[in-house]
Amino acid sequence: MNNVSLHDLAPAGSASLQEVLRGLLSPQKELPCKLLYDTIGSQLFEQICALDEYYPTRAELRIMRAAAAQMAERIGPECLLIEYGSGSSTKTPLLLDQLERPVAYMPIDISREVLQDSAAAIASRYPGLEVLPICADYTRSVQLPTTRAAAARRVAYYPGSTLGNFVPEAARRFLKTIGEVCGPGGGLLIGTDQKKDPLMLHRAYNDALGITADFNLNILRRLNRELGANFNLDRFRHYAFYNPVFARVEMHLVSLIAQVVRVADVEIPFARGESIWTEASYKYNQDEFAELVAGAGWRVEQMWTDDRSLFSVEYLVRDK
Numbered sequence: 001m002n003n004v005s006l007h008d009l010a011p012a013g014s015a016s017l018q019e020v021l022r023g024l025l026s027p028q029k030e031l032p033c034k035l036l037y038d039t040i041g042s043q044l045f046e047q048i049c050a051l052d053e054y055y056p057t058r059a060e061l062r063i064m065r066a067a068a069a070q071m072a073e074r075i076g077p078e079c080l081l082i083e084y085g086s087g088s089s090t091k092t093p094l095l096l097d098q099l100e101r102p103v104a105y106m107p108i109d110i111s112r113e114v115l116q117d118s119a120a121a122i123a124s125r126y127p128g129l130e131v132l133p134i135c136a137d138y139t140r141s142v143q144l145p146t147t148r149a150a151a152a153r154r155v156a157y158y159p160g161s162t163l164g165n166f167v168p169e170a171a172r173r174f175l176k177t178i179g180e181v182c183g184p185g186g187g188l189l190i191g192t193d194q195k196k197d198p199l200m201l202h203r204a205y206n207d208a209l210g211i212t213a214d215f216n217l218n219i220l221r222r223l224n225r226e227l228g229a230n231f232n233l234d235r236f237r238h239y240a241f242y243n244p245v246f247a248r249v250e251m252h253l254v255s256l257i258a259q260v261v262r263v264a265d266v267e268i269p270f271a272r273g274e275s276i277w278t279e280a281s282y283k284y285n286q287d288e289f290a291e292l293v294a295g296a297g298w299r300v301e302q303m304w305t306d307d308r309s310l311f312s313v314e315y316l317v318r319d320k
Ligand code: AVI
Pocket: 048, 160, 161, 162, 163, 164, 165, 204, 205, 212, 251, 279, 280, 281
């Protein structure tokens, strides 16, 4: 396997007790969705992406296959490509194949093993490309390593509609952070899930094989392992629905009975039917998205969509 050295900026890689307790002691119990992505969770997410019901991955891949050459033209030669939440980097080669002499590729992800494997795969596929993987919680400010050659511009790649997992105000803040990293003249290629028939959304987050349910419940398994919690997974059920008022899919874990769960030494009481909110997945139409990014200093330069307008990929620029 090709050896790429990892820039390790992730604290200990485990769930923070303080953050978890704060969430579980709130009136609406909640857990940060980044906790869904331990090694098992990342593998389950890959399985979700292959499901018939989970349309975003295929729609985005179709867009990338059809328009990557145009995207590369927008980006221009000799860019530094920074991928946020790169995971298994499946869509990246579609872009790298078209880019003109990219200077370096920096995938950033919290899931160390997945990052290492995917960075090694990219490095062996593109032997002339400098690959600098960074293991970090990318929502915090990340100090980028220096590249061997200077880049003409910094371009961030954020596929998969992961921005939708932030509430709009946090999404705006994160877009600003990316803007600071890329600097004036920088670019951002980003995937966005469009508003659509709620039934289609419902199926996408309630698949028949129960992989999404397992992905959601795995967060409790993680708390048991990493924080000595004693959640009984048979006493919670995956519950996901589209909330049209906020245009978001909400994923919850509902307690099937009244029970008390221990996390470290703290007792957390659950009423029957009470839920832990584990993820929000916001959907945007084009105007709403343009307004969101404008609030963070970005301008939509070009937008590509699939033939059913399920998903879109936007190229955003920060004017000098
Ligand atoms: C990573 N993110 C964009 C996915 C989504 O659709 O919000 C995570 C996911 N949750 C359930 N299924 C997929």
